[in-house]
Amino acid sequence: MEVKKPVGLSQEDFLQIRNHTELLEKLKDKNIDISSVLKRVRYETEKELLQIELVKLQRYIRKNKLRVAVIFEGRDAAGKGGNIRRFMEHLNPRSMRLVALNKPTDVERGQWYFRRYIQHLPNPGEIVFFDRSWYNRAVVEPVMGFCNDEQYRQFMVQLPEFEHMLYEDGVIIVKFWLSITKEEQLKRFNARMGNPLKRWKFSPVDKKGQEYWDVYTKYKELMFSRTHTSFSPWIIVKTNDKQEARLNCMRHVLSLLEYEGKDEAKTSLLPDPNVIMRYYRSLHKYD
DSSP states (O other), X not given: OOOOOOOOOOHHHHHHOOSHHHHHHHHHHTTOOOHHHHXXXXXXXXXXXXXXXXXXXXXXXXXXTOEEEEEEEESXXXXXHHHHHHHHTTSOGGGEEEEOOOSOOHHHHTSOTTHHHHTTSOOTTEEEEEESOGGGGTTXXXXXXXXXXXXXXXXXXXXXXXXXXXXXXXXXXXXXXXXXXXXXXXXXXXXXXXXXXXXXXXXHXXXXXXXXXXXXXXXXXXXXXXXXXXSSOEEEEEOSSHHHHHXXXXXXXHHHSOOTTGGGOSSOOSOOTTTEEEGGXXXXXXX
């Protein structure tokens, strides 16, 4: 059977097309694969609908003076920054902040570890996005040798109590772990190095991500086992598909609060359990 080769649309073809359905039929007739284009269109449409809901949610948070902290953690190149940008894209900057701290100063190194993060916690009516957080000391710092064994031990003992105090004080904490495979991470590293607009994202620490993969896994699993609690659970997100990960992170946050106008949403606000789940629901290890 002869395989029909794809042929581009001519100007005459476009002039004959009157609606979306006819366009799809014409593309199919010409044997043109548009699956990736349709996926992108569906993603952009869904993203906009969810961002409309995020605007409603922010209005509710501001009106009721809630304090919401959304933490994004994960291996390098897992998509933390990309997720946060889609969350923040249409939110009011007056009641929303991004926290992405540099390495601690000499003064901060001599302080209680949590102090540098406390000042960035949300104020009443505010939502704050953390691009990495105090969880640096749970994984990155011990892996890279940025803290000693005693500092790590003390941190892991204090952490559940710290988050419990925040919970009792009314702070709503959402903790995302963005899970990426080793192969996908390498692919994204190479893409960054090949793009002059994204090369700044690649740091010396990133270079160690592949080399120290198993060590990262060890500390990550310790972190989950000791810091996943009923009042501050870990939410695992599969991020090899960036678009699905972004949409489902939005859905998860939107599903947590009963904000005004939620019942009028024009899309599903329930996250896909094949993409996003609580840590304890899994029987296998996450990357």
